[in-house]
Amino acid sequence: xxxxxxxxxxxxxxxxxxxxxxxxxxxxxxxxxxxxxxxxxxxxxxxxxxxxxxxxxxxxxxxxxxxxxxxxxxxxxxxxxxxxxxxxxxxxxxxxxxxxxxxxxxxxxxxxxxxxxxxxxxxxxxxxxxxxxxxxxxxxxxxxxxxxxxxxxxxxxxxxxxxxxxxxxxxxxxxxxxxxxxxxxxxxxxxxxxxxxxxxxxxxxxxxxxxxxxxxxxxxxxxxxxxxxxxxxxxxxxxxxxxxxxxxxxxxxxxxxxxxxxxxxxxxxxxxxxxxxxxxxxxxxxxxxxxxxxxxxxxxxxxxxxxxxxxxxxxxxxxxxxxxxxxxxxxxxxxxxxxxxxxxxxxxxxxxxxxxxxxxxxxxxxxxxxxxxxxxxxxxxxxxxxxxxxxxxxxxxxxxxxxxxxxxxxxxxxxxxxxxxxxxxxxxxxxxxxxxxxxxxxxxxxxxxxxxxxxxxxxxxxxxxxxxxxxxxxxxxxxxxxxxxxxxxxxxxxxxxxxxxxxxxxxxxxxxxxxxxxxxxxxxxxxxxxxxxxxxxxxxxxxxxxxxxxxxxxxxxxxxxxxxxxxxxxxxxxxxxxxxxxxxxxxxxxx
Numbered sequence: 001x002x003x004x005x006x007x008x009x010x011x012x013x014x015x016x017x018x019x020x021x022x023x024x025x026x027x028x029x030x031x032x033x034x035x036x037x038x039x040x041x042x043x044x045x046x047x048x049x050x051x052x053x054x055x056x057x058x059x060x061x062x063x064x065x066x067x068x069x070x071x072x073x074x075x076x077x078x079x080x081x082x083x084x085x086x087x088x089x090x091x092x093x094x095x096x097x098x099x100x101x102x103x104x105x106x107x108x109x110x111x112x113x114x115x116x117x118x119x120x121x122x123x124x125x126x127x128x129x130x131x132x133x134x135x136x137x138x139x140x141x142x143x144x145x146x147x148x149x150x151x152x153x154x155x156x157x158x159x160x161x162x163x164x165x166x167x168x169x170x171x172x173x174x175x176x177x178x179x180x181x182x183x184x185x186x187x188x189x190x191x192x193x194x195x196x197x198x199x200x201x202x203x204x205x206x207x208x209x210x211x212x213x214x215x216x217x218x219x220x221x222x223x224x225x226x227x228x229x230x231x232x233x234x235x236x237x238x239x240x241x242x243x244x245x246x247x248x249x250x251x252x253x254x255x256x257x258x259x260x261x262x263x264x265x266x267x268x269x270x271x272x273x274x275x276x277x278x279x280x281x282x283x284x285x286x287x288x289x290x291x292x293x294x295x296x297x298x299x300x301x302x303x304x305x306x307x308x309x310x311x312x313x314x315x316x317x318x319x320x321x322x323x324x325x326x327x328x329x330x331x332x333x334x335x336x337x338x339x340x341x342x343x344x345x346x347x348x349x350x351x352x353x354x355x356x357x358x359x360x361x362x363x364x365x366x367x368x369x370x371x372x373x374x375x376x377x378x379x380x381x382x383x384x385x386x387x388x389x390x391x392x393x394x395x396x397x398x399x400x401x402x403x404x405x406x407x408x409x410x411x412x413x414x415x416x417x418x419x420x421x422x423x424x425x426x427x428x429x430x431x432x433x434x435x436x437x438x439x440x441x442x443x444x445x446x447x448x449x450x451x452x453x454x455x456x457x458x459x460x461x462x463x464x465x466x467x468x469x470x471x472x473x474x475x476x477x478x479x480x481x482x483x484x485x486x487x488x489x490x491x492x493x494x495x496x497x498x499x500x501x502x503x504x505x506x507x508x509x510x511x512x513x514x515x516x517x518x519x520x521x522x523x524x525x526x527x528x529x530x531x532x533x534x535x536x537x538x539x540x541x542x543x544x545x546x547x548x549x550x551x552x553x554x555x556x557x558x559x560x561x562x563x564x565x566x567x568x569x570x571x572x573x574x575x576x577x578x579x580x581x582x583x584x585x586x587x588x589x590x591x
Contacts, residue, residue: 015201015205016045016144017043018043018142018143020040020140020142021037021040024170024175024176025037025169027170027173027174038168039166039196041166042166043163044204044205045160046161046204046209047158047209048146049149050149054147055106055108055144055146056103056107056108057107057143058073058142058143059109059112059140059141059142059143060091060092061134061138061140062139067087067088067089068129070088070089071134072092073124073125074090074125076124076125090125102143104147111189112137112138113185113189115128115182116131116135116185117182117183131182135185165197165200166198167196168196169194169196170193171193172191175188175192176188207247207249207251208242208247208248211224211242212239213247213283215242215243215247220244221239221242222239222244223239223240251457252283252457253443253457253458254282254445254459255280256277256443256464257272257293258272259272259440259466260414261466262473263471263472263550265434265471267428267430267432267470268428268429268468268470269428270426270427270428271392271414271426272293272415272424272425272426272442273415273423273425274423274425274444275423278290285337285449287337290444290446291314291446291447292312293313293389293425293443294442294443295308295310296308296440296441297440299438303461306439306441306462310388310427311380312381312388313378313380313445314340316339316375316379317338317340317344317373317376318339319335319372332360337449338447341355356374356375358372377456388427390427391424392424396410396422396424397410399420406420410422434470434471435518436501436502438467438468438470441462441465442464443461445458446458466550467550468550469551469554472553473552473553474547474549478547484522484576484585485521486519486585487518489517490587490588490590491515491587491588493590503516515558516556516557517559517587519541519554519556519557519576521553523578524548525579526543526577527542527576528555528557528574529577530557530573530574530587531573532573533571533572538562539560539561539562539567540562541555543555568591570588571586572589573587574586574587
């Protein structure tokens, strides 16, 4: 079938797909209900070893009890292609020879709906006696075949097929009742909507082989079309096929930002750089589709535990246009990707243009066209709020995307590489418990592909999640020679620390293995030794972290001995040895 490409005006996307659907969607008196099969499914070929091959589509109705009711479209014989008799049955090919004949003969059967239409002038056999009954819906089998292929011993034949579904194939519950005529099925056929099936079929091929992506680096990016209204010079390039090298890569969000956490007592400062998030092109859109950031925190590292704290997204708007392909079939359709407020004001030459003034009930009229606008996401774009997401360097200028053109005054090395200050952001979490570790994350999300119904995609919070204690950093501890301390001290077995969320947050440890005594204000590198009053070495903890890295100022003792036994109640000494310093303190365990 052929279908207009939603992303490129004037381009028709053709694909061979064998499909099946209910004849009328099973409407009820008031329309559709949850039992109504209004969708469509089909199968298509995505990959074969050769580009040029013969394809065939055949269907038939099998009837084992009455061969006269066994039917399938067949072409009349010609001197060059004599008719092959299947015996008493016209439809079902029985036996290997007949099956191979059907597979190898290039033929595209007309759709079941056209069974009662006399197509002898096109070379088909006449309709069967019960054609009207068959045309309005019947139990059929179909065959999608392609080839031929030569497969030598030991060779493999790589084939990729896609099973595709589409929604809202049946749109009008009254269509079959009012439009169906087996001898003139075109009006009813036109009421069916193949757009969702076509879109999903196209996405199946795109995921297999990303269009416009030179996977093997040979300079070829695939097939493309030049898009634009008829009669105008086309300037937009629309890639609709890949380079033939499988990618098996679906739509994805922008890269997660580079994140670091700066800890203070009771406070965590999240600092991130979004250069890659905001400049990486989407593999399908071939343009940057970055929309914003979201800040999350959690008390454990399970994805479902992260809670949204703050969000930023660019101020942009989706534009909808009224389209009426046929009288009485008008509907609002999304028109392209989101537009920024500045671009809308330039487009409509109005410096005070407010897109939200125009909604479905009060559309914007430009000539014969009607438009209305909706915000993409929440449009929470203020970066000046000290309690929200803000820019670290608000006066930094846009540096461009060529690193060789960046001046040293334009860049920062806070994330281990040379990145522009322009993309540096931070968010402050305060009023935190210093005794508890927090998992924090910043995600990036895009605006999706609204025209084809792809929702906004967001990176997972666990991609760049960092665990940190809101305590003084190990760098500061070492520089200022701050004293280490232990908590809780005394440690009470009966205090219910796990019940209160201080231990065993995931609940996957037995109580005697979930206990934790915390050491804080540690330098990046030290050795912690725990002794009994008799001087016996109970446990040794080697604390080794890069300076300033997350949790480098903190460590724990699980209250077990070096022999794996549970420490008994009593008084213990600890010794913390670091370069140039030794600290000694006491620990009390109470049962």
